Amino acid sequence: MKYFDYAATCPLDPEAADIFVKASTDYFGNSQSLHETGSTSANLLESCREEFARMLGVDSAGIYFSSGGSESNFLGIMALLSAARKNGNHIITTLAEHSSVFNLMKKLEREGWEVTYLPLDEKGLVDFESFLAAVKEETVLVSIHHGNSEVGTVQPIKKIADFCRDKQIFIHTDCVQTFGKISIAGIAGSVDALSISGHKFYGPKGTGVAYINPRVAWQPFIEGTVHEKGFRPGTVNVPGIAAMTSAAQKVHLTLPEEAKRLKALRSTLLASLSNSKDRFRMFGSEGEEQLPGILGMGIIGVEGQLVLLECNRRGYAISTGTACHTGMLSPAKTMTAMGIEGKAAKEFFRISFGRFTTDKDAEDLGKILADLTVQVSAF
Structure with a gap:
């Protein structure tokens, strides 16, 4: 996994x-x-x-x-x-x-x-x-x-x-x-x-x-x-x-070096979505206002829970929000706080990088997410 x-x-x-x-x-x-x-x-x-x-x-x-x-x-x-x-x-x-x-x-x-x-x-x-x-x-x-x-x-x-x-x-x-x-x-x-x-x-x-x-x-x-x-x-x-x-x-x-590495992983994953980026919503900010190791996003028209299950089936562990909230029927707290409601709020999922994440792992996950947009469009 x-x-x-x-x-x-x-x-x-x-x-x-x-x-x-x-x-x-x-x-x-x-x-x-x-x-x-x-x-x-x-x-x-x-x-x-x-x-x-x-x-x-x-x-x-x-x-x-x-x-x-x-x-x-x-x-x-x-x-x-x-x-x-x-x-x-x-x-x-x-x-x-x-x-x-x-x-x-x-x-x-x-x-x-x-x-x-x-x-x-x-x-x-x-x-x-x-x-x-x-x-x-x-x-x-x-x-x-x-x-x-x-x-x-x-x-x-x-x-x-x-x-x-x-x-x-x-x-x-x-x-x-x-x-x-x-x-x-x-x-x-x-x-x-x-x-x-x-x-x-x-x-x-x-x-x-x-x-x-x-x-x-x-x-x-x-x-x-x-x-x-x-x-x-x-x-x-x-x-x-x-x-x-x-x-x-x-x-x-190792804080400065690791922060730089996590930022590069984030860029790698986002680059692998480039051909289908119009199907994604990205949440958060940039620069010093953003932790490079956390990426909140959603595939338009697809519930985050489905994305999580599909990634898990393919051997990739992601989440639909904080672990203390997962399993509840309500949307992630941050979506509500940002005024995002209904289906759009339930599209949210979170990817977070760490010490053992490789560049290839990030690229491959991005390809899986991009592939999911194609699969959904086929139905």
Whole structure:
């Protein structure tokens, strides 16, 4: 099977796997224990914390380890709400957030919070003027993803964060799709909280990072929690964190070269569609506003689910959107957020490139997609 669903999850890096086994064997102590075995684990944990702080360009006091992006989103948002700088009950987010954020917002609405859901423009981007128009005196929090998981657009988080700082509004951003793909150091230094997931950059599943600016005086979500300075309960997964840190170091070191390679793969696939390009819809933006590894598209008149099944039959794994949404009857969140409805929304499918994607794989997939347009026209 040729894998084109790296935006959903990545295979575990072999070196990270080796580190996981070694850490599980040699650093198995509970990092909260006061004996030497526990202290050894605690020292490894703090080394990982320092390393993520270095890669993000932030204070290590703000780095917390979690079970993944969803938990980091949930606890990060709740931490900011527990420390709101001013009185108010208004939150701004988008219609295209990951389910871990979107569902939390719906829960907060039921509890009395007012939430504004911003749409995306035709390129899949948050319009800054629309954002400004949504801000109220009662706005205490903004939560907007950095990289869109379905069409790959990169939101203007730095610009939004600068505005929020001046207005005493907290800002959280989901960086699950962008860490390891583009530099987020400038973003990390501008926001109040962000989220990262280990399995999106070849680390193990069940690992993640939340950053909360140390200046934020947040309160534990569960009172009496002691792990990760009260951020989350449960014994810390030191072996998983060590493996995730190893994977992060590798993608961090190769980031510019890999981004260039992914951009070339994208060009190769699009070039193989050139003879039938009028049958395709392309979603997203260009340049620095676009992650090169994610390509959202659709074949006019063909449901994305059918395209997925046909590709799968031929040995190519693609998707019809974020894995946390797949299987639902409703269209991908980003299509709805962009105002694309009905049959056009259901045509959407996503291709995402990664470490083991070759130029030939991309070219061959493009030929399969082009061939599908011919088959459909024959009926």
